[in-house]
Amino acid sequence: AIAAGAxxxxxxxxxxxxxxxxxxxxGNMMGPMGMLLAGMAIAEKPLREVFCTRRNYLPxxxxxxxxxxxxxxxLWVCHASSWAITPxxxxxxxxxxxxxxxxxxxxxxxxxxxxxxxxSMPIMIGLFDLLL
Numbered sequence: 001a002i003a004a005g006a007x008x009x010x011x012x013x014x015x016x017x018x019x020x021x022x023x024x025x026x027g028n029m030m031g032p033m034g035m036l037l038a039g040m041a042i043a044e045k046p047l048r049e050v051f052c053t054r055r056n057y058l059p060x061x062x063x064x065x066x067x068x069x070x071x072x073x074x075l076w077v078c079h080a081s082s083w084a085i086t087p088x089x090x091x092x093x094x095x096x097x098x099x100x101x102x103x104x105x106x107x108x109x110x111x112x113x114x115x116x117x118x119x120s121m122p123i124m125i126g127l128f129d130l131l132l
Contacts, residue, residue, distance in 0.1 A: 064120040
């Protein structure tokens with residue numbers, strides 16, 4: 001599907017209106033569906049446990065501080081100033097559910113990174129503006 005989408009994009013193929021409307025509707029549904037899945041998974045654990053579990057903070061720091069800083073340096077070196085840095089997405093929770101992994105833990109990381117990105121994202125954007 002990714003290869004087909006890339007080919008359609010590269011060759012600027014315009015899909016018929018009914019197919020385009022269907023794809024747009026499905027695309028608009030993805031965000032709310034991810035939030036719904038993450039909410040269902042996080043309901044298994046109390047928020048106190050999400051914030052008080054020390055094991056959650058290493059991946060959170062890696063996702064919100066270390067990776068963005070590495071990407072920021074790479075963007076600076078490559079002069080690719082139009083790219084963005086965001087928190088973890090709900091797809092991780094969906095994949096954990098699909099492959100019978102710890103969906104509650106992945107959704108805890110999703111919630112934690114999303115909430116903490118309220119602080120980290122303006123800092124990273126400020127660094128981005130400063131360097132680029």
